[in-house]
Amino acid sequence: MTVPQRVVVALGGNAMTGPDGSATPRAQREAIAVAARHVAAVVGLGVAVVVTHGNGPQVGNLLVKNELAAHVVPPVPLDWNVAQTQATIGFTLADELDAALAAGGLPHRTAALVTRTLVDPDDPGFATPSKPVGRHLPREEAQRFLDLGQDWEDRGARGWRRVVASPEPRSVVDAPAIHALVDAGFVVVCAGGGGIPVVDDDVAGRALRGVEAVIDKDLTAALLAREVAADTLVIATDVPQVQVGFGTPSARPLQRVSAGEMRAHAAAGQFARGSMGPKVEAALRFVEGGGRRAVITTLEHISDAVRDDDVGTVVTP
Template sequence: MKKRIVIALGGNALGDTLEEQMIAVKSTAKAIVDLIEEGDEVIISHGNGPQVGMINSAMTEFHKTNMKYSICPMSVCVAMSQGYIGYDLQNAIREELLNRNINKGVATIITQVEVDERDKAFENPTKPIGAFMTKKEADSIVKEGKKVIEDSGRGYRRVIASPKPIRIVEIETIKALIENNQVVIACGGGGIPVISKGNHLKGVGAVVDKDYASAVLAKEINADCLVILTAVEKVAINFGKKDEQWLNEVNVNEMKLFLKSGYFAPGSMKPKVEAAIEFVESRKDRYSIITLLEKAKEGILGKTGTRIVNFSTKVKAD
């Protein structure tokens, strides 16, 4: 039976540089078109961590050498990242569709996501952006007044505010395209963060987590399934330890207990699990899958990945 699926692409589906992205989107497109070929409606969102950091750094350096130009706001950097990632992604998907004789249009929507200016996240920046840095590079960034964290043992990264998404501004446009059999790429990088001032939308210096934005998108377009793609085939508890367990199917109440017990790292698996729970709880027959890009089709077929559901008989783990 045809399903409406939102796929939230992780960074590994896009690469870190322009050259890596050009290569990565080809295999990403194949995995996405596999699902379209099965008859499912597929809507795509994606991250932009390395890309928006690169844009921000480049525009800041440009300002230093051309002082008459102001520093580029983060909201504009997010918009730029949506455009250039969407450009590569939609062309790769279009080409793969044509290679399989599937006649569908593909469009990237420059998407704004409203946030609350009173969100506590603005007081405590936590969202990693940009490339990983050495300790020496991180110390240099800190001297400039920017906040840096050590990111899950992988190196140091700059962090900025990450407020929760409230609504998707262009949702009616997205719905119209879906209803007209188009493949839509939306909420890139979590969406351009804006606050509402009457009829005016004002960009803010933040990055919305793409998993949370994807959950909002999936709910608002009435999706059946939210697929969150990451660097592992399944979610684990006690990850990297002797008693590590990989989860197959888990109901939301059990997943909440794992979350409360601190099994999932902030900035890594935690927002994915939280987003999956939020989506699944929004309607009793919805489910979410967390898995690898190349395992997306198998995950939807129930053959792999961690499936989060409203009801299950017990926690199943390997």
């Protein structure tokens, strides 16, 4: 196959924590260092690379801090939490990527960009918040956050959990800046956690403001890949290939598959909404929107996936 010219690599938020889920600063930096070495290997293929990442565990930790300190410090809105985790993960990834690139004898430098993603204020997701975030709490502890106007749901024996809107991403506001950095030779880290959700209150004046929401990181990765003119989207996950019939005796991995075939599998309910479903949907949106190929595979295989159609699950138009 022809090696692509520009690649977007989407890292999961769990790739930013320790193997046991530990989110101490040391565990996060060690995990990010491992991810950085794999991303540097992609850069070493001679392609321009844009990196985006998840932030679920990190936002969850910030929400716990908000809860514990709510009686002393006013909780900050969710868009602020996304911005804070973007900045923290971004600078750490930039540091570790710079080190990995230098160790590989590569001249590139890394730039991390705090990135906004435009959503529609009339998106139906705002009317029915459904994305669970943070930890479970007893009813009496959740009440103080209900009093602050947050949405919480009774999740049975586990307790109450906050739910937030998860609107569709419409555009990556800072795509022109990402383009400029890539064209200048930087490896760019951006759009973490799906991007900071913003709405446009004034179409003519571009009056943007943040909103309380969480955007699906994989769907933003597909949008980002199109908007920065990437020809390949690589989604790193914890399995080497997507499977149909997952968890059944008839389970089988998918290797090379057309968008039409993958769309049919998705329509048949083959992919869980909370795990593989968004990754498959992101891959489909990218290739159906003009992308050349999308690959879903493990972090360890992302550089192989960029240059080899026999690695991971490869989705083509």
